[in-house]
Amino acid sequence: xxxxxxxxxxxxxxxxxxxxxxxxxxxxxxxxxxxxxxxxxxxxxxxxxxxxxxxxxxxxxxxxxxxxxxxxxxxxxxxxxxxxxxxxxxxxxxxxxxxxxxxxxxxxxxxxxxxxxxxxxxxxxxxxxxxxxxxxxxxxxxxxxxxxxxxxxxxxxxxxxxxxxxxxxxxxxxxxxxxxxxxxxxxxxxxxxxxxxxxxxxxxxxxxxxxxxxxxxxxxxxxxxxxxxxxxxxxxxxxxxxxxxxxxxxxxxxxxxxxxxxxxxxxxxxxxxxxxxxxxxxxxxxxxxxxxxxxxxxxxxxxxxxxxxxxxxxxxxxxxxxxxxxxxxxxxxxxxxxxxxxxxxxxxxxxxxxxxxxxxxxxxxxxxxxxxxxxxxxxxxxxxxxxxxxxxxxxxxxxxxxxxxxxxxxxxxxxxxxxxxxxxxxxxxx
Amino acid sequence: xxxxxxxxxxxxxxxxxxxxxxxxxxxxxxxxxxxxxxxxxxxxxxxxxxxxxxxxxxxxxxxxxxxxxxxxxxxxxxxxxxxxxxxxxxxxxxxxxxxxxxxxxxxxxxxxxxxxxxxxxxxxxxxxxxxxxxxxxxxxxxxxxxxxxxxxxxxxxxxxxxxxxxxxxxxxxxxxxxxxxxxxxxxxxxxxxxxxxxxxxxxxxxxxxxxxxxxxxxxxxxxxxxxxxxxxxxxxxxxxxxxxxxxxxxxxxxxxxxxxxxxxxxxxxxxxxxxxxxxxxxxxxxxxxxxxxxxxxxxxxxxxxxxxxxxxxxxxxxxxxxxxxxxxxxxxxxxxxxxxxxxxxxxxxxxxxxxxxxxxxxxxxxxxxxxxxxxxxxxxxxxxxxxxxxxxxxxxxxxxxxxxxxxxxxxxxxxxxxxxxxxxxxxxxx
Numbered sequence: 001x002x003x004x005x006x007x008x009x010x011x012x013x014x015x016x017x018x019x020x021x022x023x024x025x026x027x028x029x030x031x032x033x034x035x036x037x038x039x040x041x042x043x044x045x046x047x048x049x050x051x052x053x054x055x056x057x058x059x060x061x062x063x064x065x066x067x068x069x070x071x072x073x074x075x076x077x078x079x080x081x082x083x084x085x086x087x088x089x090x091x092x093x094x095x096x097x098x099x100x101x102x103x104x105x106x107x108x109x110x111x112x113x114x115x116x117x118x119x120x121x122x123x124x125x126x127x128x129x130x131x132x133x134x135x136x137x138x139x140x141x142x143x144x145x146x147x148x149x150x151x152x153x154x155x156x157x158x159x160x161x162x163x164x165x166x167x168x169x170x171x172x173x174x175x176x177x178x179x180x181x182x183x184x185x186x187x188x189x190x191x192x193x194x195x196x197x198x199x200x201x202x203x204x205x206x207x208x209x210x211x212x213x214x215x216x217x218x219x220x221x222x223x224x225x226x227x228x229x230x231x232x233x234x235x236x237x238x239x240x241x242x243x244x245x246x247x248x249x250x251x252x253x254x255x256x257x258x259x260x261x262x263x264x265x266x267x268x269x270x271x272x273x274x275x276x277x278x279x280x281x282x283x284x285x286x287x288x289x290x291x292x293x294x295x296x297x298x299x300x301x302x303x304x305x306x307x308x309x310x311x312x313x314x315x316x317x318x319x320x321x322x323x324x325x326x327x328x329x330x331x332x333x334x335x336x337x338x339x340x341x342x343x344x345x346x347x348x349x350x351x352x353x354x355x356x357x358x359x360x361x362x363x364x365x366x367x368x369x370x371x372x373x374x375x376x377x378x379x380x381x382x383x384x385x386x387x388x389x390x391x392x393x394x395x396x397x398x399x400x401x402x403x404x405x406x407x408x409x410x411x412x413x414x415x416x417x418x419x420x421x422x423x424x425x426x427x428x429x430x
Numbered sequence: 431x432x433x434x435x436x437x438x439x440x441x442x443x444x445x446x447x448x449x450x451x452x453x454x455x456x457x458x459x460x461x462x463x464x465x466x467x468x469x470x471x472x473x474x475x476x477x478x479x480x481x482x483x484x485x486x487x488x489x490x491x492x493x494x495x496x497x498x499x500x501x502x503x504x505x506x507x508x509x510x511x512x513x514x515x516x517x518x519x520x521x522x523x524x525x526x527x528x529x530x531x532x533x534x535x536x537x538x539x540x541x542x543x544x545x546x547x548x549x550x551x552x553x554x555x556x557x558x559x560x561x562x563x564x565x566x567x568x569x570x571x572x573x574x575x576x577x578x579x580x581x582x583x584x585x586x587x588x589x590x591x592x593x594x595x596x597x598x599x600x601x602x603x604x605x606x607x608x609x610x611x612x613x614x615x616x617x618x619x620x621x622x623x624x625x626x627x628x629x630x631x632x633x634x635x636x637x638x639x640x641x642x643x644x645x646x647x648x649x650x651x652x653x654x655x656x657x658x659x660x661x662x663x664x665x666x667x668x669x670x671x672x673x674x675x676x677x678x679x680x681x682x683x684x685x686x687x688x689x690x691x692x693x694x695x696x697x698x699x700x701x702x703x704x705x706x707x708x709x710x711x712x713x714x715x716x717x718x719x720x721x722x723x724x725x726x727x728x729x730x731x732x733x734x735x736x737x738x739x740x741x742x743x744x745x746x747x748x749x750x751x752x753x754x755x756x757x758x759x760x761x762x763x764x765x766x767x768x769x770x771x772x773x774x775x776x777x778x779x780x781x782x783x784x785x786x787x788x789x790x791x792x793x794x795x796x797x798x799x800x801x802x803x804x805x806x807x808x809x810x811x812x813x814x815x816x817x818x819x820x821x822x823x824x825x826x827x828x829x830x831x832x833x834x835x836x837x838x839x840x841x842x843x844x845x846x847x848x849x850x851x852x853x854x855x856x857x858x859x860x
Contacts, residue, residue, distance in 0.1 A: 007693025008667060009641060012607060014551045014573075020700040047501040055501065056493035063486035071477040071485065071680035106536050106684075109707045117572070121444045135707060142547070142704045143444075177442060211439060237438060250501035252711040254536075263437025270450040274572045275705070277539045277565060281682035283710055 015122075019141045032360035038392030040314075040379045041360040043187065043335055045247050049306050054294065055250070055286075062285045074281040076273035078104025078257070082288040086257055089291075090243060093184075093219045094233030097259050101236075103268045104279045108217060108244040108256030112136055114271040115178070115213055115240055115258065116143045124177045125169050129157050131338070131367030131376070133187045133215065136180055146174065147369045154329070156193040157181055159200040166208050178213045179205050184228045185218040185334025188367050188378035192222075192332055198231050206238055211264075217244040217256075220300050222333035223308040237261050245287055247335075248300050253283040307335065313386035314379060317393035323401050328379070335382035338364075340375055341400065344407045347377040350399060359395035445552075449571045462790035468822030470744075470809045471790040473617065473765055475677045479736050484724065485680070485716075492715045504711040506703035508534025508687070512718040516687055519721075520673060523614075523649045524663030527689050531666075533698045534709045538647060538674040538686030542566055544701040545608070545643055545670055545688065546573045554607045555599050559587050561768070561797030561806070563617045563645065566610055576604065577799045584759070586623040587611055589630040596638050608643045609635050614658045615648040615764025618797050618808035622652075622762055628661050636668055641694075647674040647686075650730050652763035653738040667691050675717055677765075678730050683713040737765065743816035744809060747823035753831050758809070765812035768794075770805055771830065774837045777807040780829060789825035 032039055062070050077083070083099040090097065105111040112135065120126065122144035128136065130149030140147045148169060151161040162179065169176050181201065183193040193201070205212045214231045222228065232241035244256035260268055272279070290296065311331055318328055318339075325342030339361075341347055348363040362380075364373025381389055462469055492500050507513070513529040520527065535541040542565065550556065552574035558566065560579030570577045578599060581591040592609070599606050611631065613623040623631070635642045644661045652658065662671035674686040690698055702709070720726065741761055748758055748769075755772030769791075771777055778793040792810075794803025811819055 007691075009549075009691065009694055012549060012641065013697065014547065014549055014554070016551075017548045017697050017701075020548070020697050020704070022696070022700060044503055048498050050497075050501060052493060052497035052501070055497060056490045059493055060486045060490035063482060063489055067480075067482035067485060068478050069682075071480060071482070071682040073474055073676075073681045106540075106706045106710070110536075110705060113705045117444065118447045118450070119439075119442060119444055121446075124444070135704075138704045142701070211442065246503075250712075251503045252499075252501040254706060254708075254710040254712075261437075261439065264439055266452070267443065267447050267450050270452060271447075271572070274450070274565075274568045275540060275543045276536045276684060278684075280536070280684040280710065280713055282680075282684075282716075283712060286712075 016142055016144050019144070029360070032355050037355065037358045037360055038384060038388050038395065039360045040381070040384070040389070040392050040396070041362045042383055043380055044383045045251055046303070046306055046383055047250050047252070049302055050250060050299065055290070058289050058293065059286050062282075062289045066285055070282045070285045072281060074278045074284070076278050077269045078102065078279055079281065079284045079288060082284045085288055085291045086243070089248075090230070090241070090259060093216065093227050093230040095230050095241060095259060096233070097236070101259050101262070101265055103258045103260065103265055103272060104284060105256050105258060105272060106276055106279050107246060107251075107254040108215065108242045109135055109139075110272075110275065111242045111256055111258040112139045112215070114268050114275065116140060116145065117271050118264065118267040119177045119211070120145045123174070125174045126178045126180055127162065127165050127169075127176060128180045129182065129186065129189065131188055131364060131373055132180065133182060134366050136215065137367070137369055140180075141369065145177075149368060149370065149372065152186075152189055152191065154191055155197045156183060156186060156189070156191050157197075157201055159197065159204055162201060162204050166204070166210065176208070176210050179210055180213045180215065181231075182215045183231055184216055185221060185331055186336075187218070187334065188336050188338050188362070190329040190331035190334065190337045192228060195229065198229070199234070202231050202235055202238070206235065212239045213242070214239050215242045217242075217247050218334035219243075220248055221304055221307060223304060223311065224332060232259060240264060248303065249287060249290060249296070253287060255279070255283050255287050307382060310381040310384070310386055310389055313389040314381040314393065317390045321393055321397040323397065323404055326400065335380050337379045337381070339377050339379055341377070342404060345400065345403050346374045348374055350403055353403070354396060354399045357395050357399050359392045359399070361396070446572055446574050449574070459790070462785050467785065467788045467790055468814060468818050468825065469790045470811070470814070470819070470822050470826070471792045472813055473810055474813045475681055476733070476736055476813055477680050477682070479732055480680060480729070485720070488719050488723065489716050492712075492719045496715055500712045500715045502711060504708045504714070506708050507699045508532065508709055509711065509714045509718060512714050515718055515721045516673070519650075519678075520660070520671070520689060523646065523657050523660040525660050525671060525689060526663070527666070531689050531692070531695055533688045533690065533695055533702060534714060535686050535688060535702060536706055536709050537676060537681075537684040538645065538672045539565055539569075540702075540705065541672045541686055541688040542569045542645070544698050544705065546570060546575070547701050548694065548697040549607045549641070550575045553604070555604045556608045556610055557592065557595050557599075557606060558610045559612065559616065559619065561618055561794060561803055562610065563612060564796050566645065567797070567799055570610075571799065575607075579798060579800065579802065582616075582619055582621065584621055585627045586613060586616060586619070586621050587627070587631055589627065589634055592631060592634050596634070596640065606638070606640050609640055610643045610645065611661075612645045613661060614646055615651060615761055616766075617648070617764065618766050618768050618792070620759040620761035620764065620767045622658060625659065628659070629664070632661050632665055632668070636665065642669045643672070644669050645672045647672075647677050648764035649673075650678055651734055651737060653734060653741065654762060662689060670694060678733065679717060679720060679726070683717060685709070685713050685717050737812060740811040740814070740816055740819055743819040744811040744823065747820045751823055751827040753827065753834055756830065765810050767809045767811070769807050769809055771807070772834060775830065775833050776804045778804055780833055783833070784826060784829045787825050787829050789822045789829070791826070
């Protein structure tokens with residue numbers, strides 16, 4: 001988009017606005033949203049699994065019974081009843097808190113924005129996983145942070161790499177303000193930190209005096225056993241925990257929250273008021289009424305089953321169809337698997353050919369700020385039906401086979417176009 | 431709040447967070463929200479004038495018929511159907527635009543935040559009216575702008591003062607990034623720019639090459655004749671226009687919008703995605719369904735009548751009861767009148783005594799960044815019933831009389847406590 005018309009304000013923008021540019025990849029995703037394309041790209045929850053008539057009746061009841069509250073401005077910290085109910089939700093991952101510790105936000109994306117706003121001056125360092133959530137990278141860049149990736153393995157963020165990154169950053173005189181991590185069912189990596197790993201990471205952060213920003217949108221969407229215990233469950237002073245109803249109820253309501261230490265929470269409320277005055281009472285009361293009257297834990301089980309079936313469809317068809325040399329992570333929950341292509345292949349360069357073959361994914365480069373990830377892609381199994389997933393993998397396997405033939409014949413694929421990582425999130429990449 | 435507990439993160443915050451502090455005045459407003467206090471402080475719309483059962487049925491229909499869209503992530507720019515409908519709303523103030531020119535935001539407060547984010551580096555100058563909207567001042571300060579007040583008269587922003595401010599600012603080597611104005615039914619001043627005044631202001635901005643940020647939440651809530659023609663109606667390249675459904679439908683939905691020139695709009699969409707991914711589909715579709723199926727122009731007339739009756743109650747009782755030397759503005763629409771106390775009185779110092787006498791207002795200092803406004807207060811007539819307004823003015827007049835007696839006896843009132851202007855907005859001050 002754009003570019004053709006001259007912008008008379010181009011010299012008036014803030015420095016941070018220079019980092020705001022539409023990803024080249026967006027035009028492709030416009031094509032990829034056509035119904036004939038199997039999209040393994042989007043992170044959209046399967047809201048069709050919700051009983052929509054019940055949601056409709058819930059919304060109606062809220063307005064009938066508490067319309068003058070639902071339609072009015074509310075508290076900058078969020079509705080107090082909802083904050084009490086959120087305690088039950090975070091109790092599932094072992095977090096014990098007080099309603100005063102919680103700030104309700106316009107989706108947890110807004111919480112990411114507000115935490116960064118409170119902590120980060122331009123040039124401050126945020127340590128993030130390699131790869132990391134595209135929407136968080138967009139926020140950190142919007143606040144002109146220095147984003148530094150830290151290696152992951154099959155159990156997520158690698159503690160020794162974290163220690164090394166802190167040491168190296170401090171050695172060059174930079175301040176590390178936040179360690180941003182998604183410990184459970186990582187987006188995009190599809191891996192989960194075990195309890196010992198979490199303890200190691202927490203100990204490193206505590207010893208360095210750096211706050212952990214724990215992002216946990218998928219924590220209740222595991223496929224076996226109990227939900228992983230949050231890092232925040234073991235440190236209420238050193239961890240800012242972000243949660244969301246986007247994946248356990250519905251993303252269209254835009255209700256998330258932060259659980260934060262006292263002083264941070266005060267700043268977050270003020271920042272929230274500056275940004276939006278208050279989160280929507282209407283959406284908050286709808287969520288609150290849903291939690292009070294509906295079997296929400298049962299609904300989460302329904303979501304778990306939906307996503308497990310789709311995860312299985314993805315993994316089985318990857319196993320059956322992918323050419324040798326292709327590897328992928330085995331997610332125990334959440335929405336994503338992270339695939340690594342055979343040596344010599346480039347997921348960014350391959351995307352137009354995949355879309356031409358009616359399958360879409362997100363190239364790995366979108367999840368890094370530094371150009372890594374060309375050999376990777378994120379595959380989402382959250383939205384398409386299992387049969388569509390199998391069909392998508394079949395198409396994708398064919399594209400990869402054909403790329404491999406090119407490599408084997410000519411020693412290289414076509415020169416990759418210059419798709420830089422998306423500088424901002426998009427719901428379709430979320 | 432706070433202060434007693436030690437904050438371990440106090441040295442980790444961003445520079446901008448230092449400006450984020452709770453106003454001392456908030457504790458008083460907690461008291462002022464008791465039912466026995468007549469609050470002339472709040473800017474809450476009288477949502478009780480909405481047909482709530484109809485709203486409830488609208489919400490239910492949206493989820494029944496378009497649940498899988500309403501509950502899902504949407505576009506970062508906002509729902510396209512709603513953007514088309516917004517064209518009808520802004521057509522009422524003479525603005526002609528294309529749906530592509532519009533960005534839907536989480537209330538127009540978020541639009542203020544995003545515009546500032548796109549334009550302003552720390553130290554950049556924003557020119558604002560004297561006084562100005564507390565929520566805008568909070569945003570400009572959160573982005574570490576230099577806020578400079580420009581004089582107003584009974585017709586709003588004074589053109590010669592605006593020219594002088596631009597010249598003076600540039601003379602010291604500073605960049606003026608935005609001229610922020612509320613031309614219609616000003617918050618808090620209660621005045622309105624006439625057509626000639628608007629033309630003069632626009633010409634000055636155009637000639638200086640500075641963007642106007644036109645904030646118009648009350649434009650359709652005039653009490654006589656046609657709504658004032660927006661400045662944006664006469665310049666689509668130089669004006670960013672902000673609108674809101676908070677006062678014409680309901681504030682609890684948090685749906686506002688910006689109309690912006692092409693290049694600015696692109697940046698705003700990216701900033702919106704970074705901040706919240708997308709505005710809530712659920713609230714947007716509820717507004718859209720309401721606009722499509724309900725007589726919204728008639729409902730605005732109902733609001734106009736409600737607020738005119740209250741404005742009249744306020745003005746009549748001020749006229750009948752206020753001691754000599756007290757003056758106030760005559761609003762032709764909107765929610766507010768701006769009162770000036772007799773010489774020697776201090777509205778900030780007087781507030782605790784007013785609250786003790788069961789009436790509340792917002793002291794003028796909250797609407798300035800520089801300590802002006804001690805002799806002023808904002809009186810809101812939007813929320814209390816007319817009889818309550820009369821009772822509130824009676825109580826307020828008694829407090830002022832009693833302060834005058836002190837001044838006449840001792841030559842001064844008590845030393846004023848140090849209530850600095852609220853650094854952030856609050857729904858109760860909005």
